[in-house]
Amino acid sequence: MKKVRAENYGIRPDTGADHGEDFRRMFRENPQGAAFLLQPGRYDFYRENALHRELFLSNSDDVPERNLALLLEGMENAVLDGGGAEFVFHGPMMPVTLLDCKDVTVKNLAIDWEIPLSAEGEVREAAGNEIQVFIDPKKYPCRAENGALIFTGENWEEPLRHAVEFDVSTGKVRYDTGDCFPKVEAAELGEGLFRLKGDFSRLPQPGNVLVLRHSPRVHAGIFADSCREVSFEHLNIHSTGGLGVLCQFCEDLNFVDVNLVPDRKNGRRFLSGHDDGLHLSNNRGVITVEGCCFEGLMDDPLNVHGTSVRIAEMMDSHTLRGEFVHPQSLGFSRWALPGQEVSFLNRRSLKSLGTAIVKSFSLLSKGEFVIAFDGKIPEEIGAGDALENLTNTPSLICRRNLFGSGRARGILVSTPKPVLIEQNLFESSGCAILLAGDANQWYESGSCRDVVIRDNVFRDCCLTSDYQFCDGVISICPEVPEPDADAPFHSGIRIAGNVFHLYDAPLLYAKSTAGLLFSGNRLFRSHAYKPRHPQKALFTFDCCSDVNVGKNWVTGKLVSDEISIARMEEKEISCEDYEISVEQL
Amino acid sequence: MKKVRAENYGIRPDTGADHGEDFRRMFRENPQGAAFLLQPGRYDFYRENALHRELFLSNSDDVPERNLALLLEGMENAVLDGGGAEFVFHGPMMPVTLLDCKDVTVKNLAIDWEIPLSAEGEVREAAGNEIQVFIDPKKYPCRAENGALIFTGENWEEPLRHAVEFDVSTGKVRYDTGDCFPKVEAAELGEGLFRLKGDFSRLPQPGNVLVLRHSPRVHAGIFADSCREVSFEHLNIHSTGGLGVLCQFCEDLNFVDVNLVPDRKNGRRFLSGHDDGLHLSNNRGVITVEGCCFEGLMDDPLNVHGTSVRIAEMMDSHTLRGEFVHPQSLGFSRWALPGQEVSFLNRRSLKSLGTAIVKSFSLLSKGEFVIAFDGKIPEEIGAGDALENLTNTPSLICRRNLFGSGRARGILVSTPKPVLIEQNLFESSGCAILLAGDANQWYESGSCRDVVIRDNVFRDCCLTSDYQFCDGVISICPEVPEPDADAPFHSGIRIAGNVFHLYDAPLLYAKSTAGLLFSGNRLFRSHAYKPRHPQKALFTFDCCSDVNVGKNWVTGKLVSDEISIARMEEKEISCEDYEISVEQL
Incomplete structure (x- = not known):
């Protein structure tokens, strides 16, 4: 592999100059077999010098074009080695974009913003319906205007949308706060000091x-x-203007020591990424996530799913018009490729009524497409039902990661391929693991068929705040309007050899799931927080079958030891007194 | 086994009357083969009606006599089943005493005090050199007198000696406070409100x-x-007037679901036992501790050791005069029995210079004894050197316990017999595990020869405060004035398959240890606290040999990845890149 030194393209650290175009030229001129080597130090990138490109990003706001700094397009067999370099961005932009690449490694880099696209403030006073907050004007310039708190950066202005409270004594999202920050009216009281009034x-x-x-x-x-x-x-990503790392329609992804964490060089900071950590949608092959840290994120650290789409009109027995429903997931020109397998889902039961191989796929607009199949579309399928792409589903190995405290959950995973979640440490403020899946609201698809969750540690801060679908420390919560006991949405889920430290009742919630084992786990009671969750049973199963709550070990008196069931018979639950070893899974 | 109903001895719950003598009579009249059954409810016991007995308790203050409530003496094949009864004590006394019993079970009981022998207060204000504390006069009556804060109970008065601060937001001993509470001068400001002045x-x-x-x-x-x-x-023990459960000179002990935890019936409480949880000294056979919780203790949850003694005078080649040195461990008339094996230790190196079998042992006073041996005492041994009893050393199985937050450490263990510490959760404010041993200060003896520490979780609150000998989350810290590399104090210690969540540098400290393996552990970095410990390396080894720091896994950037050594050669450390499975230990 040939070594390409960035300095030969005029790229030098610590100059303050924008080398975005130099980087892009370097990549264009060496599309194959190159190791790009940087000198350590700081590299600055400005929105003004960015490349503009129309790109459709999964689960991100839809805008006419994105601002790109580094762009690697159509490259093969390449390594970008930052050598410890720090990339600092100015204004809304995408630090690194890879399009149609193969066998590429990005490593040894840090990413941050001169003025991050989220801010921090310290609560100084709080009483009644108002609080006083100090926002360091050097780090996070802002002003109050007509009651709005307006953050200002390098040629941008944005109003406050929402806030999340971190407990400075623990470094975690404060107990029982979650998404409860209200709409506020702001007034400036002095240099950096603001009064926020709200309910x-x-x-x-x-x-x-x-x-x-x-x-x-x-x-x-x-x-x-x-x-x-x-x-x-x-990689150390300290802030972003959206998702941390977004990969879509890719095959075989590897994340090692990729950290979405606050920058702590200049004192204690709590914020890291603007939204999710690793958002991996519509991929295939194997995804490996190992030794990564996620702390201070404003949405889920790891989210693996497909995008389901809605049938707008049946055009003929082999052809239909479909639409992207979620407004943040539009314009996917490669949602399906000829030869890929697509499943037809009933919108109420989310049951697959059959599959077919794609013959052609073409966009009509960013919201609509026409898809044709080699075989016939099942007759029961019609407008309002959904499609999912079964080829674009990955397997996942998720090992020894730290899912630290932040807004929302730890892992969301929805894929029929094998999933192994082992030896991780969870400190999520919401549920630690959510197996979701729906085709009615988020249109994040994927029935699970083979999931092993073993040898992890779930700390007592899990589930200390409320977020959607968090009904247990592990929450198997597909959005199925009318679950069909004969066609469970998820299946083949084994949870064994884990340590749960529980301050509240709900440990495991499962809906529309068949074949669920919970055995050989150790449950310890915590008194660090007051129980608060509306779910009052240790286990809650709704429309499940073949559930085995085997031998588990309890230390201390749990809030609940109940099993609650709904829409199923008791005989579907067995409590066999045997311990399964982690290796047996 | 015959059923003996307590009501037949006039023992009824919820009367407020003292049934201590009725209990004692019931036990005296049924010395063999009885299951004593209680009705659930509350039983009260008053110091005024206690039995008084001269007893020498290990590691407890020496007093002429103790106040006993229940006494089981010389009993065999008995079960005391409280059936959920709650014993409430009034004044300083010992709830349950077992002397010379065999095959006895005590179960299904709670123990608490009407006015506990420790108190709690809420900090209301704090500035400069004074604080204001509210102490609920109903729960913990007290007054200020000549600057002293005097607690008053049922015919007792005791001055404040010391205080430990609990962080109400976490329920744990507050970071970096430990034993730092100063001597204070008290003044009463109003009903229950006291000003405490101090440095x-x-x-x-x-x-x-x-x-x-x-x-x-x-x-x-x-x-x-x-x-x-x-x-x-x-058993649920919510407060005590000393050690939680003290067993000495016993053989084969079993603790299952024995909890030294705050009573939480009437709101949140932080205090539990006055000192240690399970203090097990000079025992033999097998000790099992499973599924127990320890929280809010004012000293170590589990302490397993022997008592070493000092040689005062060599009387002849087979006989010597010895003395109990620690003022809290006196008067052990059975410190050695004929036929037991005693080791002779050099006081500087703590090296054993030989062993001999005891021929006779007799007390001269509570502080002194004469011991004679079948064989000759080694010639190098003289006055000032030490003896330990090798027969009175137990093996330990310690599994799935919660070592919650409290003053001091988690487990102290010093025994040459096999020790297995597995699947526990540690939240100690000091080090989690201390392998100590000395014959110069505490006279708690026992070289370890075979210790497995596996599959435990060590939370990031471990080592957030300073206490003696806490030089790593696991601290192997015998007090050897002049360690001898050829005669290591401890050996055969394997630490594998554990999860450590570390906010600071020191993970493992070992002194005078041979054969130490640390492999297959997962280390996660925590940012919950600011690093503070004077030990700055991840591993510190002092005068050790045959140390293997194998393959361990790190997630996040640790404070240190250094290995620091002293008084030994580098070749004694190997870092083999292999992972050992927990089962291989």
């Missing part, structure tokens, strides 16, 4: 830090579309 | 709770001396 159902604690969310979800930290064999190694 | 190096936080320690360490919650085959099951 505070839970008043923030003076001394605590608010992560102040502004700006839309437009640019991922790293974006990869339609790539194969991509590795990300030893 | 506060770390000012308590308003809103936090202080556990206010008063009273001497006189009465264990449960005391067993010279018993065999004793089981304690399903």
Whole structure:
């Protein structure tokens, strides 16, 4: 592999100059077999010098074009080795974009913003319906205007949208706060000091830090579309203007020591990425996530799913017009490729009524497409039902990661391929693991068929705040309007050899799931927080079958030891007194 | 086994009357083969009606006599089943005493005090050199007198001795406070409100709770001396006037679901036992500790050791005069029995210079004894050197316990017999596990030869405060004044398959240890606290040999990845890149 030194393209650290175009030229001129080597130091990138490109990003706001710094397009067999370089961005933009690449590694880089696209403030006073917050004007310039708190950056302005409170004594999202921050009216009281008035159902604690969310979800930290064999190694992403790393329509992805964590060089910070950590949608092959840290994120650290789409009109027995429903997931020109397998889902039961091989796929607009199949579309399928692409589903190995405290959950995973989640540490403020799936609201698809969750540690801070679908520390919660006991949405889920430290009742919630084993786990009671969850049973099963709650070990008196069931018979639950070893799974 | 109903002895719950003598009579009249059954409910016991007995308790203050409630003496094949009864004590006394029993089980009981022998107060204000503390006069009556804070109970008064601060937001001993509470001068400001003046190096936080320690360490919650085959099951001990459960000179002990935890019936409480949880000294056979919880203790949850003694005078080649040195461990008339094996230790190196079989042992006073041996005493041994009893050393199985937050460490263990510590959860504010041993200060003896520490979870609150000998989350820290590399104090220690969540550098400290394996562990970085420990390396080895730091897994950037060595050669450390499975240990 040939070594390409960035300095030969005029790219030098610590100059303050924007080398975005130099980088892009370097990549264009060496499309194959190159190791790009950087000198350590700081590299700056400005929105003004960015490349503009129309790109459709999964689960991100739809905008006419994105601002790109580094662009690797159609490259093969390449390594971008930052050598410890720090990339600092100015304004909304996408640091690294990979399009149609193969066998590419990005490593040894840090990514941050001069003025991050989220802000922080310290609560100084709180009483009644108002709080006072100090927002360091050097780090996060802002002003109050007509009651709005307006953050200002390098040629951008954005109003406050939402805030999340971090407990400074623990470094975690404060107990029982979650998404409860209200709409506020702002007034400036002095240099950096603001009064925020609102209907505070839970008043923030003076001394605590608010992560102040502004700006839309437009640019991922790293974006990869339609790539194969991509590795990300030893990356520290300290802030983003959207998802952390977004990979879509890719095959075989590898993440090692990729950290979405607050920058702590200049004192304690709580914010890291603007939204999710690793958002991996519509991929295939094997995804490996190992030794990564996620802390201070404003949405789920790891989200693996497909995108389901709605049938708008049956055109003939082999052809239909479909639409992308979720407004943040549009314009996927490669949602299906000829030869891929697509499943037809009943919109109420989410039951597959058959599959077919794609013959052709073409967009009519960013919201609509026509798809034709080699075989006939099942007769029961009609407008309003859904499609999912079964070829674009990956298997996942997720090992020894730290799912630290942040807004929302730990892992979301929805894929029929094998999933192994082992030896991780969870400190999520919502549920630790969510197996979701729906075709009615988020249109994030994927029935699970083979999931092993073993040898993980779930800390007592899990499930200390409320977010959607968090009905247990592990929540198997597909959105199935009318679950069909004979066609369970998820199946083949084994949870064994884990340590759960529980302050509240709900441990495991499962809906529309067949073949569920929970055995050989150790449950310890915590008194660190007051129980608060509306789910009052240890286990809740709704429309499930073949559930085995085997031998588990309890230390201390749990809040509940009940099993609650609905829409199923008791005989579907067995409590066999045997312990399964982790190796047997 | 015959059923003996307590009601037949006039023992009824919820009367407020003292049934201590009725209990004692019931036990006296049924010395063999009885299951004693209680009705559920509350049983009260008053110091005024206690039995008084001269007893020498290991590691407890020496007093002329102890106040006993229940006494089981010389009993065989008995079960005391509380059936969920709650024993409530009034004044300093020992709830349950077992002397010379065999095959006895005590189960299904709770123990608490009407006015606990430790108190709690809430910090209301704190500034400069004074704090204001509210102490609920109904729960913990007290007054200020000549600057002293005097707690008053049912015919007792005791001055404040010490205090430990609990962080109410986490339920744990507050970070970096430990034993730093100063001597204070008290004044009463109003009903229950006291001003405490002192040299506060770390000012308590308003809103936090202080556990206010008063009273001497006189009465264990449960005391067993010279018993065999004793089981304690399903016990909740919420306060004590000394050690939680003290067993000495016993053989084969079993603890299942024995909890030294705060009572939480009437709101949140932080205090539990006055000192240690399970203090097990000079025992033999197998000790099993499973599924127990320890929270809010004012000293170590589990302490397993022998008592070493000092040689005062060599009387002849086979006989010597010895002395008990630690003022809390005196008068052991059975420190050695004929036929037991005693080791002779050099006081500087703690090296054994030989062993001999005991021929006779007799006390001269509570502080002195004469011991004679079948064989000759080694010639190098003389006055000032030490003896330890090798027969009175137990093996230990410690599994699935919760070592919650409290003052001091998690487990102290010093025994040459096999030790297995597995599947526990540690939240200690000091080090989680201490392998100690000395014959110069505490005279708690026992070189370890075979210790497996596997599959445990060590939370990031471990080692957040300073206490003696806490030089790593696992601290192998015998007090050897002049360690001899050829005669290591401890050996055969394997630490594998554990999860450590580390906010600071020191993970493992070992001194005078040979044969130490640390492999297959997962280390996660925590940012919940600021690093503070004077030990700056991840591993510190002092005068050790045959150390293997094998393949371990790191997630996040640790504070340190260094190995620091002293008084040894680098070649004694190997870093083999292999992972050992927990089963291979």
